[in-house]
Ligand SMILES: Nc1nc2c(c(=O)[nH]1)N[C@H]1C(S)=C(S)[C@@H](COP(=O)(O)OP(=O)(O)OC[C@H]3O[C@@H](n4cnc5c(N)ncnc54)[C@H](O)[C@@H]3O)O[C@H]1N2
């Protein structure tokens with residue numbers, strides 16, 4: 043198993059960086075150090091809706107003996123022209139608006155009469171309803187220290203400082219910072235474009251009637267969804283019939299948009315195992331797809347190699363077994379790390395914890411590493427097997443959140459024994 047994984051990861055390189063718009067770069071790895079072009083905030087501004095005042099004017103203010111100030115204007119967020127606040131004056135100011143010249147602090151509107159001549163205000167009248175609110179007088183009921191309710195220029199981050207380091211994965215908070223400093227695009231490693239093909243003449247797309255001997259194609263949906271979860275852009279190609287020439291032609295058509303191809307089915311030893319037939323010995327290319335049998339269950343038959351002619355149309359291909367649980371487990375163990383390697387994100391592997399298995403496991407195949415589906419309870423640090431070991435048990439897979447790992451030499455696990463558990467979410 044580890045030989046196959048090493049082969050896959052050892053032959054993949056992270057994709058070349060490109061410049062992407064912020065939302066397209068979400069989840070990607072930054073490959074440049076981003077410095078801040080302008081200070082944040084770019085100017086001193088108010089953190090409250092209130093009045094911009096001079097400290098000395100309100101030093102003795104109380105509700106009984108308010109400081110009565112002349113209101114010289116309104117300053118909304120975005121105001122470019124600012125009134126000067128001279129002794130005995132105040133300007134009505136909104137959250138985020140620039141502190142006007144002369145003012146040293148902001149008193150929240152709740153500390154004033156809001157210009158009403160009455161008691162403490164609970165808010166301001168809307169500008170549209172009372173444009174005269176920007177004039178007249180305001181009674182201030184409390185003193186304010188210098189810089190009270192003022193957010194200083196550069197208090198978030200200064201011009202020239204490092205905003206984000208190369209190697210950062212861009213989540214929502216990092217995208218917030220990039221937008222706040224005015225960056226529209228950034229240099230990142232792109233999401234890999236992963237083409238998922240299922241194979242099998244028995245497969246019918248969900249939504250259509252089933253004929254005799256037919257089943258629904260679940261793998262292409264499962265793996266496209268898993269590829270997206272892993273960070274890729276997934277292209278699901280419907281099931282290809284068991285015909286080597288058709289499969290080869292389909293793969294060639296897809297290469298134009300593939301950084302990685304994933305196939306399911308057709309890798310065993312049957313007479314209709316089309317992936318093996320189509321890709322084995324395709325040319326005498328040393329890098330071509332090779333097939334292996336791994337000492338694991340599920341996921342025994344696996345293939346990996348490169349397909350297509352040189353340059354942009356050459357892409358790695360992972361051939362996974364067709365049994366639905368085998369395909370999904372193989373994806374988790376080999377494809378997900380491959381996608382993350384192409385993206386340059388770490389860690390490439392799922393988290394593995396050591397947990398207690400109160401029920402134990404009656405039997406496990408000797409000589410094969412077994413990945414049983416399980417439900418992991420983090421509070422108890424315990425895991426319970428879900429369903430049996432059969433590679434067709436899709437329902438049990440849908441109710442699992444972990445894989446229980448039973449090593450090659452293990453043939454059973456005592457109740458209360460400890461096992462490694464791969465966490466799937
Ligand atoms: N004689 C032997 N037979 C098998 C061996 C073996 O060593 N000797 N290995 C078994 C193991 S293990 C696996 S895993 C499977 C792998 O088979 P293939 O990869 O060739 O897959 P298929 O034969 O095409 O399909 C297997 C099974 O899965 C169903 N299937 C396939 N694709 C889909 C899909 N997209 N959605 C839902 N279900 C799918 C298919 O109908 C079959 O039932 O080989 C064993 N046999």
Ligand code: MOO
Pocket residue numbers: 338339340341342343363365368433
């Ligand atoms: O490896 Mo097959 O992987 O048991 O179903």
